Amino acid sequence: MSTKQSAVIGTARLGKRTKDLTKRLALGDIAIIDHEDIDRVAAEALVERRPAAVLNVSASTSGRYPNAGPRILVDAGIVLVDTLGDEVFEGVRDGQTITVSGGQVLCEDAVIAEGTAQDDATIMVSQQIAREGLxxxxxxxxxxxxxxxxxxxxxxxxxxxxxxxxxxxxxxxxxxxxxxxxxxxxxxxxxxxxxxxxxxxxxxxxxxxxxxxxxxxxxxxxxxxxxxxxxxxxxxxxxxxxxxxxxxxxxxxxxxxxxxxxxxxxxxxxxxxxxxxxxxxxxxxxxxxxxxxxxxxxxxxxxxxxxxxxxxxxxxxxxxxxxxxxxxxxxxYRQRISTFQLVLLALAGLAALAVALWATPGGQAFVQIIGARLDGLLSWFTLLFSPRATGS
Known part of the structure; x- marks a missing residue:
């Protein structure tokens, strides 16, 4: 997120355990977590719930290693603000409407906490520092x-x-x-x-x-x-x-x-x-x-x-x-042939087989026999449903 982005307003959902919080998140909510070094699995679980913003009490990248979570959140268009401090959990109630503007968290126009708004540039810097500590x-x-x-x-x-x-x-x-x-x-x-x-x-x-x-x-x-x-x-x-x-x-x-x-x-x-x-x-x-x-x-x-x-x-x-x-x-392994393409392929194979049979005397006789059988079956089916004459 860049500090130039417009403010985000949503319903606050608090949970210090990210995997528990994701079960309660709805589209457009603002997730408030305490998760140092947001990992890939946690980030993907958050992205799946599509919150408007993620507010992290701790550092999303501590410098211990180049974790992928912050990049996944930002690339998904989710506002990420971290290092907000414990006062967020103290000053915000679950279900309360809050506003995120830049690195600030506001409730009823009062600033509750202020942290670091993450964007491409800040994430790139923190990832480079983290690689040096591997x-x-x-x-x-x-x-x-x-x-x-x-x-x-x-x-x-x-x-x-x-x-x-x-x-x-x-x-x-x-x-x-x-x-x-x-x-x-x-x-x-x-x-x-x-x-x-x-x-x-x-x-x-x-x-x-x-x-x-x-x-x-x-x-x-x-x-x-x-x-x-x-x-x-x-x-x-x-x-x-x-x-x-x-x-x-x-x-x-x-x-x-x-x-x-x-x-x-x-x-x-x-x-x-x-x-x-x-x-x-x-x-x-x-x-x-x-x-x-x-x-x-x-x-x-x-x-x-x-x-x-x-x-x-x-x-x-x-x-x-x-x-x-x-x-x-x-x-x-990814299936590259669709069901429709498979059906067309089967029909093309049957057509090729029919042409090959028709090109031989034996095949022509076989096709004629099959045609006669089908004609007889069609006649029987038609008679089965045709009206019958009744005696006087």
């Missing part, structure tokens, strides 16, 4: 990798700690769906694989909703249960709650409230929920693990934060060739 992040990554490997060596090397589950995985392909990068497109592209192979489908938190939205049913849901809907939790899938290493499992409380507490399986482990989903599938004998929406690149590791980087890296090393990353398959 070496430090790589050092931290190496340090965290060693710490995680020592802490979880039993699970990584021997599978010790993986719980018993009722879902039969041994010898079957497994599809793990995370609501991450390009998950919708890739899941749609994998429909033939799902129909032909009937894999065990594991939804990681909100990935279970993605599975249901795509017309399938998850066999298992793994996660801390904070971003999955009640609909998905009640779908009949086996529920595996990702617990802390000390056994605490806040997600189990929600399942208790829903009356699903007797179905809970606890999996205490550090790392991320997508990591333990992969480790569980591998330990239970999956023949192949197909991952949709998971994290695999340096940018994606950094989007997850330092705490989650090392676990994902080591998990992928642990699984090895069994893991097939489906991310981006929708961009690699």
């Amino acid at each position: 070496s430090e992040q790589l050092e931290l990554f190496a340090q965290n990798t060693m710490e995680y490997m020592l802490r979880e060596r039993d699970l990584l090397l021997d599978g010790i700690g993986a719980p018993e589950v009722r879902t039969t995985i041994d010898g079957r392909p497994v599809l793990i769906v995370v609501r991450g990068y390009h998950y919708k497109e890739d899941l749609a592209t994998l429909r033939p694989f799902l129909r032909e192979n009937r894999p065990v489908i594991i939804g990681v938190d909100g990935g279970a909703d993605a599975v249901i939205d795509a017309g399938f049913r998850p066999d298992m849901i793994i996660g801390d249960m904070d971003s999955v809907s009640d609909r998905a939790l009640r779908s009949g899938a086996e529920l595996v709650v990702h617990a802390y290493r000390d056994g605490r499992a806040p997600g189990a409380e929600r399942l208790e409230d829903l009356g699903l507490g007797d179905q809970v399986v606890l999996f205490p482990a550090s790392g991320t929920s997508e990591d333990i989903a992969m480790l569980l599938a591998d330990e239970k004998g999956a023949s192949v693990i197909v991952a949709v929406g998971t994290h695999g690149t340096l940018e994606e590791f950094l989007d997850k934060g330092r705490a989650g980087m090392s676990s994902t890296f080591l998990t992928r090393l642990r699984i090895g060739s069994k893991l097939v990353d489906a991310k981006g398959v929708s961009r690699l």
